[in-house]
Amino acid sequence: MRNFSFHNPTKIHFGEGQIAKLGQEIPAGSRVLVTHGGGSIFQNGVWAQVEAALAGFAISRFAGIEANPQFDTLLRAVEQARRDHCDFILAIGGGSVIDGSKFIAAALCHAGEPLELLTGARAKAALPLGCVLTLGATGSESNPHGVVTHVARQEKLPFSSPLLFPRFAILDPCTTFSLPLRQVGNGVVDAFVHTIEQYLTYPADAPLQDRYAEGLLQTLIEEGPKALSNPEDYRVRANLMWCATQALNGLIGCGVPQDWASHLIGHELTALYHIDHARTLAVVLPALLAERREAKRAKLLQYAERVWQLREGSEDRRIDAAIAATEAFFKRMGVPTRLSEHGLDADAIPQVLAQLQRHQLVALGEHRDIDLEASERILLRAL
Numbered sequence: 498m499r500n501f502s503f504h505n506p507t508k509i510h511f512g513e514g515q516i517a518k519l520g521q522e523i524p525a526g527s528r529v530l531v532t533h534g535g536g537s538i539f540q541n542g543v544w545a546q547v548e549a550a551l552a553g554f555a556i557s558r559f560a561g562i563e564a565n566p567q568f569d570t571l572l573r574a575v576e577q578a579r580r581d582h583c584d585f586i587l588a589i590g591g592g593s594v595i596d597g598s599k600f601i602a603a604a605l606c607h608a609g610e611p612l613e614l615l616t617g618a619r620a621k622a623a624l625p626l627g628c629v630l631t632l633g634a635t636g637s638e639s640n641p642h643g644v645v646t647h648v649a650r651q652e653k654l655p656f657s658s659p660l661l662f663p664r665f666a667i668l669d670p671c672t673t674f675s676l677p678l679r680q681v682g683n684g685v686v687d688a689f690v691h692t693i694e695q696y697l698t699y700p701a702d703a704p705l706q707d708r709y710a711e712g713l714l715q716t717l718i719e720e721g722p723k724a725l726s727n728p729e730d731y732r733v734r735a736n737l738m739w740c741a742t743q744a745l746n747g748l749i750g751c752g753v754p755q756d757w758a759s760h761l762i763g764h765e766l767t768a769l770y771h772i773d774h775a776r777t778l779a780v781v782l783p784a785l786l787a788e789r790r791e792a793k794r795a796k797l798l799q800y801a802e803r804v805w806q807l808r809e810g811s812e813d814r815r816i817d818a819a820i821a822a823t824e825a826f827f828k829r830m831g832v833p834t835r836l837s838e839h840g841l842d843a844d845a846i847p848q849v850l851a852q853l854q855r856h857q858l859v860a861l862g863e864h865r866d867i868d869l870e871a872s873e874r875i876l877l878r879a880l
Contacts, residue, residue, distance in 0.1 A: 498703045498752035505746055507639040508665040511739065513731070515667050516543070519550035522627055522665045523585055528555040530583035532574060532598045534562050534590045541675040543631060547589060557581035562590065565646040565653065565767060565774070566597030572611060575604045578624075588628040588663075591684075592635025595628050596643035599661040602626045615645055615654035623660040631672040633738035634684035634775065636691060636745025638666035646768065651852070653764040668742065670734035678725055682830035683775035685721035688741040689714060689826075690778040694757050695750040697786070697796050698863040703753045710749045711803045713740050718804070721830050758861035759785050762872060765852040772839050779827040779834050784878035786820045788871065792864060836880050846876045 510518050523529060529551065538544040548556075559574045578586070578601065588598035604611040606622035614620060630638045637643065641661045644653050673681075696710035717740055723733045743749070762785075763777030772780075790797060794816070801807040801819035810818070824834045833839065850869050853859065861867035867875075 498701060498706075499754075501751045503747060503751050504659075505639060505662065505748070507663050507746075509639065509668060509742070510665065511668045512735075513669055513671050515669050516546040516629060517550050518667065519547060519587070519627075519629070520552075520554075523551070523554065523587070527585040528557070528581060528583045529585045529587050530574070530578045530581070530601070531556055531558045531587045531589060532562055532594055532601065533558075533560055533588070534564070534594050535560070537675060538589055538631070541672065543589060543629065543672050547587075547629060551587075555581075557583055562594045562597045563646070564593050565644075565771075566593050566600070568612070568615070568645050568647045568654075571597050571600050571604070571645065574601050575611065578605055584624060586624050586626045588626065589631065590628075591630070591632030591680075592637040592687075595630075595637040595663070596635070597645065598626055598628070599623075599637070599641075599643040600645050600656065603656075603658065603661060612647075615647070615656050620656075620658040620660050623658065626661070626663050627665045627667075628663050629667045629669075629672070630738070630742075632676060632680055632684055633668070633673065633741030634680075634687040636688070636742055638663060638668070639742055639746040642745075644764070651768050652856070653768045655764075666742075668738050670731055670738050673734050673738065674729045676728070678728070678831060679773075681724050681728070682721075682832045683773055684741060685717055685724070685737060685830050686779050686827055686832050687775040688737075688744040689717050689721075690759060690775075690782055691741075691744040692717075692749065693782065694759060695753060695755050697793055697800055698754040698756050699793065700795050700799075701753045706749050706751060706753050707799070708803075709743075711800075713744055713749070714804050716740050718826055721826075725831065754863040756861075756863040758867050758872075758875075761858050761861060762849070762853070762875065765849045765856075769848055769852065770839065770841060770845065776832055776839070779824075779832040780836055780839070780879045781875065783820055783824040783827075783834060784875045786823070787878055788875045789862065789867075790816055790820075792862075792866075836876070841880075843877065843880060846873060849876060
């Protein structure tokens with residue numbers, strides 16, 4: 498196991514009715530910028546609970562943060578927060594709303610151009626941030642990372658700072674009951690791939706991290722389809738919400754090699770062709786595993802045995818079966834696994850490769866040896 502430092506300051510309030518604790522977590526007298534996406538929080542009762550919990554606070558509400566939060570939209574939120582003298586941010590939504598709110602929190606305290614925060618500058622200060630999670634998927638509710646879409650540049654731009662850990666996160670599984678099934682499937686796949694990218698690399702003498710990751714994967718496999726067939730099963734939704742948080746709060750990645758190539762290639766597909774983030778992962782990951790089967794052989798065999806109970810046949814047959822089972826699970830969650838299912842053919846690949854080169858993403862993977870040629874082979878496999 499490698500050396501590591503781990504710190505996660507986000508306080509989690511988990512369970513039904515926990516939104517009532519908002520008033521305890523936000524300092525008295527705060528002027529709160531409340532951010533959210535569309536109007537679902539008014540239809541499913543979430544806003545009524547938030548409004549009741551924040552009685553007595555000055556509230557400025559900003560709506561319309563997109564599924565891939567757009568830079569220009571977030572700048573309007575920054576302007577509103579400044580105009581209304583907000584000093585605390587409460588994000589209500591899934592990972593996109595929370596990611597966008599992290600950027601708002603940093604931009605409000607940044608002396609230069611806000612775009613600098615997405616192109617290399619590190620945040621030196623940020624407004625405090627809390628969140629009410631309504632879609633378990635990205636883990637953004639308890640990590641310091643975010644991604645913002647810059648439409649004019651056709652880019653998804655990641656950023657990170659320890660200052661951007663939410664102070665608290667409220668996870669009430671009931672808030673997810675009204676989600677469209679497409680978002681349910683996307684959320685499960687997103688959490689699954691987050692876990693895979695911290696697990697399926699090469700052995701690093703980290704059995705605890707391995708078994709923790711395998712437990713998350715097995716739970717997602719067992720519970721994910723149940724959420725599609727019975728959307729208001731509280732137990733299922735609770736398990737999935739907690740899995741998504743645990744998948745990217747930093748814990749399972751401690752001391753182990755990681756491979757985020759699927760995410761980085763997927764970001765380019767989203768930026769160019771507006772495919773849901775999780776759906777790009779479902780396309781890229783099986784193809785990447787097939788392409789990298791030799792570099793990942795030992796962990797692929799472990800994954801086959803421990804996660805999918807594949808113990809019979811040759812090593813190559815078990816690896817093939819594990820990759821096929823992964824793809825079949827994504828399909829079972831209603832998520833396509835081929836570029837062609839998104840209307841793309843081989844003509845799209847050069848544009849993706851050009852974006853990877855433009856962003857200097859030419860040495861990906863746990864061994865830093867996924868170059869542009871390897872990325873091209875992965876995308877061809879994904880057709």
